[in-house]
Amino acid sequence: MIPQDYPRVNIEAVKPQIDCGRYPIKRVVGEKVAVSADIYKEGHDKLSAVLKARKVGEKAWQESPLTLALNDDWYGEFTVTEIGPWEYTIEAYADHYRSWVEEISKKNVPGAKLESELLEGMAIIRKSAAMAKGEDRARIESIIGAMESAVGAGEQQGAVDLGIGGVLHSLMARYPDRSEGYELAPTLQVMVNRPISRFAAWYEFFPRSQSTTPHKHGTLQDSIRRLPEIKAMGFDVIYLPPIHPIGHSFRKGKNNSLTAEPTDVGSPWAIGNEHGGHTGLEPKLGTWDDWDRFVATCRELEIEIALDYVMNCSPDHPYVTAHPEWFFHRPDGSIKYAENPPKKYQDVYPLNFGTSDRAGLWQEMLRVFLFWIDKGVTTFRVDNPHTKPVAFWEWVIGQVHRQHPGVIFLAEAFTKPKMMRLLAKAGYAQSYTYFTWRNEKDEITEYVNELTNGEMKEYFTGNFFANTPDILPPILQYGGRPAFIMRAVLAATLSSVYGIYSGYELCENAAIQGKEEYLDSEKYEVKVRNWRAPGNIVDIITRINQIRRESPALHRYNNVLFLATDNPNIIAYAKMTEDRSDIIVCAVNLDPYHQQVATLQIPLGSFDIGWDEQYQAHDLLSDRTYRWSGPTAYVELSPHNTMAHIIKIRRW
Template sequence: MKNESNLAQYQPAPYVELTHPEWSKNATIYEVNIRQYTEEGTFNAFAEHLPRLKALGVDILWLMPIHPIGEKNRKGGKGSYYAVKDYRAVNPEFGTLDDLKTLVKQAHDMNMYVILDWVANHSAWDNPLTETNPEWYTKDHNGNFQPTPWWDWSDIIDFDYNNPEMRQYMTDALKYWVEEADIDGYRADVAGFIPTSFWDNAREELDAIKPVFMLAEWDARDLHKKAFDMTYNWKLHDTMHEVAIGKKEGGAIYHHFAHSLSAWPENAMTMNFVDNHDKNSWEKTMFDRFGPYLNASIVLTATAEGMPLIYSGQEAGLDKVLAFFDKDKIEWREHPIADLYKTLFNLKHQNQALWNGNWGGKMIPVPNTAPNALFSFARQKNDDKIFVVINFSDQEQSATFNENVQWGSYTEWFRKDEVTISKDSSLTIEPYGYRVFVK
């Protein structure tokens, strides 16, 4: 006879225990660099761009840190957003608390959502907490405040998460902005430097106020269990970049997904990107990193499992490295990349195969006869399906496909051709080209 009391521990349960907010099911995300967005560099000036971003297909606005910036040991003329002087105040350069509230309400009225960039790991040297609660910080071997060890972050000092009062302070500060400004969640800076137990508890307390969306700047499986809806897909970016510079062949894209899709929790979301503030600031522009592979890489970020990100100015063809510690305004102009993202986001919103987490379809590999150049896969959910073929090489490629999931009648999303894919179908794709077949 089976021992039912012992058997219970072997019953499978969902690894991801949190519930994603319903509005995130087919969402896209956009990183907002307030300082560089307009000449004024304010919330109010940025708000004038909301209709354009809505038309582009943006759903979630991630605001880079909005707090006052430390002056002690400041880098550059204006300092780093990530050197926080006061966790419950607004950077006066951006406007007032009421201006932020107005921006959030305007976004909500347009069915958009706002998350704040949160710097929980460290503060500015002149944050008042250094005087009121110096025991909340780690110390070096001489007993002095210290930047996060081993990193060249001389403008910040490291918190000590072994202190329960410090944890409570930071959790209450997170709750403050949800309650006071009605924001919809957070992007957690260097989330993996902080104990997962802190984030697990913080998410529970935030969700008690309203359903929030949490993005971790990290890529660890356990962060998805209770705390974070989404983590960074750093490895996808790096793999696409290695292909673009000739370090790897296109087949490396297949191997990336073979590993990552097997290792990640089923209902987890990853954030896919070709650019963000770190890449642009420290590793050159998206054009420098991807060259002629840029558009193909963008298409993959928007059709693979995960949520696609746009960084401020990408849609205007951002072709310069924005200064990180000083004013360096984005030059706004019409650019084909905006049309590319708009076309892809339109598809994501309406085709359930491309939705996020368990709302969408899982990627199904479709092996082809040019595996070192062409990456091909399908996704399907209910009556919706896509079949994607991307040429990650500088040569024209022709191939047939050894699967059956892709069989069917489609419309190619960019060319609007009516196409039937069958057992013997062959496709020819130009260098750096792509096809997105939609059913």
């Protein structure tokens, strides 16, 4: 069958898009979306193309021209200016006016007869005149009239000059005939998040450990008093583990003991007792009025609240009685507790998202999200999302964003890379990463390049946590204070989003032998700390966060440029703004035990610095200034004084 209609222009290989447009790319407000495509058609017509973008729901498109490079490669960009879902597409068309200009210019040689060509051109111009308005229409019609007069008077060259002149050329560009064109369909999607989803420093703490009295259970009031110290260190987001009522049945004791003493507080992840469940507040932390004061104080200090969203229930949770069908059952009918062999969590019942009452469970999980959003939570760190259906996340995140498009979701998914990527595609703005276990220069370089230079950069933002309550990596267990400094610099500068779990600034490193777990873990007991204990790195963490705030290059995620060094124990990399107004070079000693030296290869061309030009290297950590020139620089880093440089490059 002969097709009744078909695209007159071919638009292929459009980038960026995720899985042929199945999922949206991600951006934050103010960021650009750089678009490329292959655009061509049969024949020799000149083509024009426009990039069209708009927030979903708006009628009018924002249009900007695409530019032809070589071999039918076209490029353009647009800027997203509001949070929420956006869409974009490409419209390309045969530009009959420009094609005519090229044709008649080639034929316009001495002795040529161009009456027919001029008539064709005037017909093309009349179509644009019909679309033009006001003064533009009058000007185009005036030129057409002048061309007709010139043709009638035998002044062929005059008619040609009018038809290809600059005045008409600019008018025709405003009113092109797109009738023989094609608009890419369906549109491609962009999810636009708030800037804090791409640039933030997270600090995790347990409210119950904020007391200043040994062994005393802390409260939200104690936490309020701690907030100014955390803000002074430069953190933007306070991340709280579950703050709900904790179950009594099978409560874990200190160090995950199966036998709890009467004074043991239990794991916050075993949610639910007679005081409520996922929308309840642990009474030992205080009242809802205390929570409201905590939220108000965070707002005054410009700190956002992230809450752990955990789909676990203790055996005492109200859901167990009201909705037993929401849980997994053994053949004897009893409810199964959680297991991650060889670990057993007798105090926790996982929810079954494939329950026969899927609608009821899913709606309840949505209600929990909305409840805490109304209570002032702006971000959710979701526990083990890879153990729940991705379809659920796509649905529930979409439902939340319809009402609250600024809410941020962080996936705590230490799992297979493909699942981590799929969760990001399905709606998570951030994800935990394998940074925690990347220690060698080559593996750090490979991993960061994978995150920030490949397709993942379009939808995946890695939050580089240096430690968590669950993970005390070996480098921190054995590397001492130098390792804590080194890993803090790496986390805070390789990614624009990073976090630490409280105690990091005190270099806490006591571990269960042979495991990546804290000894006397705060997950099972109250810890009261001296936040100015000898050997702390509070001042260093504070300075790192200050440098981040004051350096626009460190606000960006996808701009890591690794520099060659002649020592595998020293890693170096640069970040810079697009206009090169801010250039940061980091050099970090990966060996927490020995002094290391290296020669760095400085990419002068990338920095727009001349080969023989001298420039200033200002180490923002030590406040020392060096005069550099040429394409190499020498660094000396030692665990006894300086583990890292964060250098701002300036021209003299």
